[in-house]
Amino acid sequence: MSTHVDAPASVERKAPTTQIGRSIPRLESRAKVTGQAEYIHNLRLPGMLYGKIFRSTVPHGRIVGIDTRAAKELPGVFAVITGEDVRALVPEPYYGPAFHDQPVLAIDKVRYVGEPVAVALSEDPHVAEHAVNLIEAEYEDLPAVFDEVEAAAATDVFVHDVLKPAGMFPDLKHLHGRTKTNVALDFSLRRNDVEQGFAQADYVFEHVFRTPTVAHTTLEPIVSVGEPRGSQALTIHTSSQSPSFVRSEVARLLGWPENHVRVRTAFLGGGFGAKLYIKLEAMVAVLALLVKRPVKISLTMEEQFYTITKHATTVHLKTGVTKAGKITARHCEAWWNGGAYADIGPRVTQKSGFTGAGPYDIENVALNSYAVYTNLPPAGALRGFGIPQLVWAYESHTDLIARELEIDPLEFRRANILRNGRPQATGTIMRDTATVEVLDSLSSAMRWGESFDRGQGSVRRGRGVAIGFKACIAPTTSVAIVNLYGDGSCAVYCGTVDMGQGSDTAMAQITAEVLGLDPQSISVIHPDTDVTPYDMATLGSRSTFHMGNAVRLAALEAREKLFVIAGKALQADPSLLTVADNYVSAPNGQRLSISEVIKSCFLMQAGNIIGTGSFRPSYTSPSQGDGQSDDITPFWMVGAVGAEVEVDTETGRVHVTRLVNVADVGTPINPAIVTRQLNGGALMQLGFTMSEAVRFDNGQAINASLADYKIPGILDIPDQTVAEIAEGCQNTGPFGAKGAGETGTFAVSPAIANAVHDAVGVRIFDLPLTPESVYRALRAAQHQPLEDQQ
Amino acid sequence: MSAQLREISFTLNGKSVTAEVASHHTLVEMLQEQFHLYGARESCGQGLCGCCTVIVNGRSVSGCLYLAVFADRADVVTVEGLAKGEQLDSVQEAFVSCSGFQCGFCTSGFILMVNQLLEQNASPTEDDIRHYLSGNLCRCATYPDIITAVQAAATTLRKE
Ligand code: FES
Numbered sequence A: 001m002s003t004h005v006d007a008p009a010s011v012e013r014k015a016p017t018t019q020i021g022r023s024i025p026r027l028e029s030r031a032k033v034t035g036q037a038e039y040i041h042n043l044r045l046p047g048m049l050y051g052k053i054f055r056s057t058v059p060h061g062r063i064v065g066i067d068t069r070a071a072k073e074l075p076g077v078f079a080v081i082t083g084e085d086v087r088a089l090v091p092e093p094y095y096g097p098a099f100h101d102q103p104v105l106a107i108d109k110v111r112y113v114g115e116p117v118a119v120a121l122s123e124d125p126h127v128a129e130h131a132v133n134l135i136e137a138e139y140e141d142l143p144a145v146f147d148e149v150e151a152a153a154a155t156d157v158f159v160h161d162v163l164k165p166a167g168m169f170p171d172l173k174h175l176h177g178r179t180k181t182n183v184a185l186d187f188s189l190r191r192n193d194v195e196q197g198f199a200q201a202d203y204v205f206e207h208v209f210r211t212p213t214v215a216h217t218t219l220e221p222i223v224s225v226g227e228p229r230g231s232q233a234l235t236i237h238t239s240s241q242s243p244s245f246v247r248s249e250v251a252r253l254l255g256w257p258e259n260h261v262r263v264r265t266a267f268l269g270g271g272f273g274a275k276l277y278i279k280l281e282a283m284v285a286v287l288a289l290l291v292k293r294p295v296k297i298s299l300t301m302e303e304q305f306y307t308i309t310k311h312a313t314t315v316h317l318k319t320g321v322t323k324a325g326k327i328t329a330r331h332c333e334a335w336w337n338g339g340a341y342a343d344i345g346p347r348v349t350q351k352s353g354f355t356g357a358g359p360y361d362i363e364n365v366a367l368n369s370y371a372v373y374t375n376l377p378p379a380g381a382l383r384g385f386g387i388p389q390l391v392w393a394y395e396s397h398t399d400l401i402a403r404e405l406e407i408d409p410l411e412f413r414r415a416n417i418l419r420n421g422r423p424q425a426t427g428t429i430m431r432d433t434a435t436v437e438v439l440d441s442l443s444s445a446m447r448w449g450e451s452f453d454r455g456q457g458s459v460r461r462g463r464g465v466a467i468g469f470k471a472c473i474a475p476t477t478s479v480a481i482v483n484l485y486g487d488g489s490c491a492v493y494c495g496t497v498d499m500g501q502g503s504d505t506a507m508a509q510i511t512a513e514v515l516g517l518d519p520q521s522i523s524v525i526h527p528d529t530d531v532t533p534y535d536m537a538t539l540g541s542r543s544t545f546h547m548g549n550a551v552r553l554a555a556l557e558a559r560e561k562l563f564v565i566a567g568k569a570l571q572a573d574p575s576l577l578t579v580a581d582n583y584v585s586a587p588n589g590q591r592l593s594i595s596e597v598i599k600s601c602f603l604m605q606a607g608n609i610i611g612t613g614s615f616r617p618s619y620t621s622p623s624q625g626d627g628q629s630d631d632i633t634p635f636w637m638v639g640a641v642g643a644e645v646e647v648d649t650e651t652g653r654v655h656v657t658r659l660v661n662v663a664d665v666g667t668p669i670n671p672a673i674v675t676r677q678l679n680g681g682a683l684m685q686l687g688f689t690m691s692e693a694v695r696f697d698n699g700q701a702i703n704a705s706l707a708d709y710k711i712p713g714i715l716d717i718p719d720q721t722v723a724e725i726a727e728g729c730q731n732t733g734p735f736g737a738k739g740a741g742e743t744g745t746f747a748v749s750p751a752i753a754n755a756v757h758d759a760v761g762v763r764i765f766d767l768p769l770t771p772e773s774v775y776r777a778l779r780a781a782q783h784q785p786l787e788d789q790q
Numbered sequence B: 001m002s003a004q005l006r007e008i009s010f011t012l013n014g015k016s017v018t019a020e021v022a023s024h025h026t027l028v029e030m031l032q033e034q035f036h037l038y039g040a041r042e043s044c045g046q047g048l049c050g051c052c053t054v055i056v057n058g059r060s061v062s063g064c065l066y067l068a069v070f071a072d073r074a075d076v077v078t079v080e081g082l083a084k085g086e087q088l089d090s091v092q093e094a095f096v097s098c099s100g101f102q103c104g105f106c107t108s109g110f111i112l113m114v115n116q117l118l119e120q121n122a123s124p125t126e127d128d129i130r131h132y133l134s135g136n137l138c139r140c141a142t143y144p145d146i147i148t149a150v151q152a153a154a155t156t157l158r159k160e
């Protein structure tokens, strides 16, 4: 079995394609509309205990004592476990993808309100819940820090005594052992001379933008089940986006080889980045081994707010521009509020940080990006991996500049846009990226050149545009297996997790295209690390490209083997055979069904034809200090948004009447699924724009429920939501495709703020755009600020 | 929590059944634990999202708040009771053809609510649809396709 390591130079273009570009219904449609779809949420195992978590009530404190006696005495309680019990099994129980900083249960210190401190276990979840209420903990309060800018500058309050980078990433090495700091990563990029660029400018603009903490609120709350198999092996059933990572990290904690840990998933009821890396997996693994019973922990909606969030940010931008509207220099400084544990925050800081100047062709760029520890719940990835926060800043800023210069905002962007063949701020030359096409499609979808009804009386109308881009995370690997069974049916074994994005269907279409099969007849085996090969994770819009390429290579290998066997049976040259509609055909018209070919080899309905594919694109890591790299990403994603809004000047309420998002997704495998992802991303970001913000009072989240934290409902979506796919082709992608899961989110927030500015002449610098914030800005603009602001 | 169990009997998707429930058990817990029906599922646990929707005596209820004991002698219908054998109902068919879902976690609730809407109003406007479904949340925000699916199902049902 050969594997292919490097990216193919270009795709094999076979025309006409039959399966690519077809909007077939999802493979699992029937299961999902009949209530039969499998989620880990549903899982019950014989002898299973339910765990309920006792959580910290202070933002920062030394643990003086935990009293579990009353809880243990409650009838029906099987055990109550604390950090000290965990340490008996795992001496160093700290995990994390970038830093080994997060304990399975708090040890010595708690670092945020909501941090897990103890777990009560019972066969009856209600008993476990009752027991949690009987646990008492005493803390010695420590001073806490909540704001990312303050925490970065702090000289006396430190969330962690010493930094513990995981060692996997070269750019974190220099942080090892660092003390007296809350900065978990300081990424910097320098391109040419930004000061000289400002000197060449006619105008220099500076603004600061902020975004609040927001929450994923997947409707299937995070859930994991640990199932011991003796004392030296374990199965973890989990709603995870990254089963391969869970296996290696749990094996590392336990000091076991990876093959003693099996991790499996089912469909996920939403992921959005919440279910990445380690969430409950280490906890259920340790608990199950300690009590020698299967243990299930299923979070409540409230607990999800204490488990993972999206970074609050402060972004400072400074741009130099000539009178004619050419950007000469840009400096972006971004602080990321990472909460108490790093999770993937340092990666967000770096991987998104280097795009902080926007999709523009700028000669002189300086970027600084800081991952900062605070005493808030940990922040990680949320649909866009930091990009929507940066786009909020640079596209609000860019719009302000265009307005000041009295240049049409779309024209200003077009004049400065980064085109194929030009270097991005890292020095990587942009290729196969439809920046210009996206702007052109947006312009026509918005009928930008035509006149626009601006409303009257107290309701004013406006429109705005914005564009953002993202690099796909690198370097990462996907491995896939395609297996043809004796009857000619086919299964794809891949570690991509279908959490609603339709990856099962896309992988089936890719396989079907290569092997001449009906995609609906293919089964896609869900991630199970004992069965499916390695995949880095389902995140960052990487699966269509990486796993899609791996699956395509695996299917090609299976086809090659099939043709060798068929060549013997048909007495034909294998290189001249073709396959379509389940039949292998020779040039002379003779043909055999796939099952007949396999039978010709194994003499009965038996055996397998197995192809494997392994895909890892090339990558050059950015050099320390200036962040330059000639190969920073395998592909770029571009998303632009246009918004039309009505602003009620008497209440500050903003109603989005039309939301258009245009994306470069290469050549889509399944256009309907891609369109749905684009709309879903845009409407999720609409929530982060208009209403969502986790509010904290001394570190305590005070709106941790869907009653007080408003996610968009069907009445909140625009009158019209439109997604358009711009003409594009990613030549290194499977059949020209690239990722699409996040692109719809990029530019929503600034497009709406720009439209509000267009409607009523006020600028909102901090998300969300609540009626209150808009009304305050309106009053301030009329020199009649509300009393509490005077 | 030494709760006393009580036997209740009711009709579940057309069949007479009995169950042993404690006074604090919710309808969703009972359906999952005792009948292995997972289509109604708890998400927000507060009556806000509709993932746990179940039809009791012809009316939709939030199964995360509705106590199982109240199902005594009631007629209970879940999403699993809609298809006739292999034949999906018209709303399910429309959700498949219009792909009115992504992750699918909210889908059972939407499908039951749409059935109830179309029983009451055979030709709902887009505004009617939005208002009727305002108690169901979809974090994947598949709302535009859900609206299309409702319109498609309404058209099919009017023809039947
Ligand atoms: S779980 Fe019942 S309404 Fe949300």
Ligand code: FES
Pocket (backbone or CB within 6 Å): A219, A269, A270, A500, B101, B102, B103, B104, B105, B106, B107, B137, B138, B139, B140, B141, B142
């Ligand atoms: S389809 Fe995922 S929540 Fe609705």
